[in-house]
Amino acid sequence: MTESKKLPSGQPRIESVEMRGITKRFPGVLASDHVDFDVKSGEVHALLGENGAGKSTLMKILYGLYHPDEGRILLNGSPVTIASPKDAINLGIGMIHQHFMLVPTLTVAENVALGLPSSLGFLTDLDRVAKRIIELANIYGLKVDPSAYVWQLSVGQQQRVEIIKALYRGAALLILDEPTAVLTPQEVDEFFTIMRQMMKDGYALIFISHKLHEVVEISNRVTVLRNGKKIGTRPTSETTKQDLANWMVGRDVDFAPDRGNVELGEVRLQLRNISCASDRGTLGLSEINLEIHSGEILGIAGVSGNGQRELAETIAGLRKKTSGQILLEGRDVTHYAPGDLTDRMLSYIPEERMRDGMIREFTVAENLILREHHKRLFSTNGFLKLKDISTHADNLISQFHVKTPSRETLAKNLSGGNIQKIVLAREISRNPRVIIAAQPTRGLDIGATEYVREQLLDQRKRGAAVLLISEDLDEILALSDRVAVLYEGRVMDILPRREATREKLGLLMAGVHPEEAATVVN
């Protein structure tokens, strides 16, 4: 073994890992169907696919969380058994989960040492751990203070801690499960820089994502999964975003749906100096001023946790305002209850649809009348009109292409995409004047996403005023007429669509002031 076979962290490289004919069955579902996948030292191999395509299953098998029913795993050409994450770690395989596995009340060093034997027996050896963290951090310029508490760190910094944690445990192969989902565009750039350096140093990297532009940007090869089957592997340089999307979905995908020309109407919704508290009692929103017109989609961009939820809930009447005024078609609705806002034709597609928008134990038909069950349409004298409710359900199920065995199926038995279709059907079919759509496509696959976006554009065409809150910049750019950027509960700037470039929005999302952002970009 020559020195060059070692990684900068001192670990031996993993020259190659091959997964051959991996098959995993869950009751009634073939989650992975004879899938071959491999990754080599010094490359980024992207794993692409819709929700439920089998990406996570495959990677959980590699990390020892699931056991394959069939198939073999070869490490550097020789077969290995990975029965648990511990085995995986011992073999040099590390995984960065989408949801970080860190304890917020512990320090960086404590988190890294967590679960590992101490060199001092029963005493902690945090000084040594800290020293080693700094060594590792220096290699990649991952500036991290070992004594900082995790709760003090930004999301991007927490991710670095996760990477260091994996390196500390001797990882030579890293599985990155949707690592960019929570980052600002600038943080993504920094993250990619780190990834490129690691690639050069000989790490093997598996990058799971469904953001096509990132896959195209960072990966050497890309493998597409669909319905548990491998569709193919290609060098990234020989593909385009459009190709990959079609591959993933199995048909042609319309990414930037035709927005058409819609004439701007009167102001439908107006927020004047709205402030509110967050769940933790800190300032959630501060002096928000917004106007949305009929026939307009106003996009709200921002990194998660900068006031998006508070904004949606404040407008929907679910959160107390500490100051300010909300006007719905000129009427002061600041202190209206959610039900009164429903009556004034405000529709709300909540961010957490399972928590706020759905009752899991209710049938599809019952969920479809959630907001208007007491209206004359569905009840008389306190009795539900079951026939009308059934007809209503059948109509919406076919109109919105909800895949369900029947209208009497419990909501909890449907997939995420179909649940969102039910919420959408309920909120949109009443022809609302204003729609608040919070993360309407989060967690949905490409097919369902496409559908939701078309529906929102249809509503805009119909003359509804739409407030679209999304952490997906592509979505904001594809749909919005104007884009407002939220940062720490404040509106940083509102840009018309043609001025809203990815770079500019990224800087605003990171809290750079508009004038400064303009100079940086130009």
Next chain:
Amino acid sequence: MQSKLSSLFDAFLPVIATLAALAVGAVMLLFLKVNPLEAYAALWDGAFGSANSFAETLVKATPLLLVALGICISFRGDVINIGGEGQMIIGAVLATWVGLTLTGLPGWLAITLAMLAGFLGGAVWGGIPGILKAYFRVNEILSTVMMNAIAVQLMNFLLRGPMIDPSQAELASKIPQTARLLDIFHLPRLAPTRLHLGALIAVVLAILVYILLWRTTAGYRIRAVGQNPNASRYAGIKVPRYVVLALLLSGAFAGLAGAVQVYGVNYRMITDGSSSGFTGSAGFNGIVAALFGQLHPIWSIPASILFGALLVGANKMQRVVQVPSALITVLNGLVVIFVVSSEIWRRRRQRRRLAAAPVEESPPEEDQPNVQTKEANQ
């Protein structure tokens, strides 16, 4: 074919589970050196052996069913009402007071008013913890149990003092009981047994509760609030109001159960100082019957009859084979454990079958928290 067979199996699962519980009980009986077959024969005979014993079973089942109906409402609204005992007592006290005061009324009117009084009394006793929970976030399990204690002492005070039977008041023994109700105020008997109109009222009410829960907006809201208060708020439902309503109705049915016991069985109130002395623990056993009936008012009917039968049959079994009465409580508990566990098992199987259906697109990620089992555990 296979699915038909397995759904048939599912339908008989509670029966199978009950038999399994009895089998375990048989082992205990063997330890007590008692022939289990003889014991169970006595149990069956005591509960269903004759028209008379079956009538006794139904008499015992009646308060269980009435309490269970209230429990169906409150548990569906995610409100845990443990206050059935106290609510029964207050309902009974109020109903008794009506019957002893308005002696000039015709029988049917007095009975109607008394039943209403029982209903209202229970409603108040359930409504207070409801308001405390909805508006002051007081845990309803604690408050309903506390209200039980208050109700017992209130009963003891009233039956020793203001409401004591005038004839007892003059005697040295001073048995704490009220005067007997006029004969024309007794609930009519349905057959030449002790079976009374209360049983029929309970069955009719079971149907009404079914309609309430699944055919009215109020029931829709109670269930919505119980399943998901967040989504209910979003749907424009005033959540606290329906929390109060669920507990209030639950109490009302228990109160009615108390009134029915007085007017159908005892014809007076008498206390031994404890709550079970009057209620026979129907306020608690009704919860078990409701859970056994899967919190469904119609299924609560057979569930209540089953527990009624166990109670009545147990007396006979005790007499015939001389086993301690505590064993009956054990048998009761075994049946509950087996049936509830079989129910959880059935849901797992069902979920697995659902996962096999083509609609389910994604693989099951984690074992999802099962909301229904939560109810069963309480």
